[in-house]
Amino acid sequence: MRETLTTALDLMFGHEGGYVNNPKDPGGSTKYGITHKTLAAHRGVSGVSPAxxxxxxxxEATVIYQRSYWTQSGGDLLPVGIDFMTFDYGVNSGPAQAVKSLQRVIGVVADGIVGGQTLAAVKGYKGDLIGAYAAERLRFMKSLKTWSTFGRGWQKRVMNVETQARQLTQGSVLDTDVLEASAKANPIDTSITQTLKKPEAWGPLGALLTAAASLFSGSGPVQWALAVGIIVGIAVGLVSILRKRGEA
Structure with missing residues (x-):
């Protein structure tokens, strides 16, 4: 077993976090990135409950990752950095898919198995393999029907994994807390455009526009002062709404 597995597992747990059960996620109840189906298969039972x-x-999650993901994604065979990338990709999309994407990048038959031909092509690859592999993974993710729901989180994850892979090749110590990114996009990670679509945002926004109109059409120090005060107050209220949506 390669020593970098320990580091890869630390990074994986940093990415995956704790228990989640997002109704929009087809994986269902999940903890440490281990879905209920994966856990049931590992235990040799037909199913497990959310509890x-x-x-x-x-x-137990460590054992599952080592047996079912690290080894199958070529973790003990591929170069440092790429081994972590295939491992992380395999956890997210299955080891076979992770290896096939790598094989497409290096130009060998995409059979999902890390063999001699794949290893030779990886070793002889001319160019930035880490960057090319990250781009291929992102291309695959964008083809999934759940991209519109989880795409933002997935993209952040791929970018972080690419950064971490480069650091691994340099023998750097990685801060998993700083680079943490979940495989599932946070459902409350709402953009400002989406927030402004919500009815509660339009009340203060309308008042803000009205006050602005008064500001530019009025003539007198009192009216100007009142308009400025209204604008400041409503702006604070709108910022508060945006902040609450981010914390909900």
Missing amino acids: EVKALTKQ
Whole structure:
């Protein structure tokens, strides 16, 4: 077993976080990135409850990652950096898919198995393999029907994994807290455009526009002062709405 597995697992747990059960996520109840189906398969049972998933320990998750993802994605064979990238990709989309994407980048038959031909092509690759592999992974993710829901989080994850892979090749110590990015986009990660579509945002926005009109059409120090005060007050209210949507 390669020593970098320990670092890869630390980074993985930094990405995956704790228990989630997003109704928009087809994976269902998940903890440490381990879905209920993966956990059931590992335990040799037909199914597990959300409570059992929630009770999953990091120790058992480590065993699952090592047996079912690290080895199958070529973790002990591929160069440092690329090994972590295929491992992370494999957790997100399946080891076979992760390897096939790598094989497409290096120009060999995409059979999902890391063999001699794949290893030779990786070693002989001319160019920035880390960057090319990250771009291919992102291309694949954009083809998924759930991209509109989780795309923002996925893109952040791919970018972070690329950064971490480069640091691994340089033997750097990685701060997993700083580079943490979940595989599932946060459902409350709402853009300002989406927030302004909400009815509660239009009340203060309308008042803000009215005050602005008064400001530019009025003539007198009192009217100007009142208009400025209204604008400031409404602007603060709008910022408060945006902040609350980010914390909900």
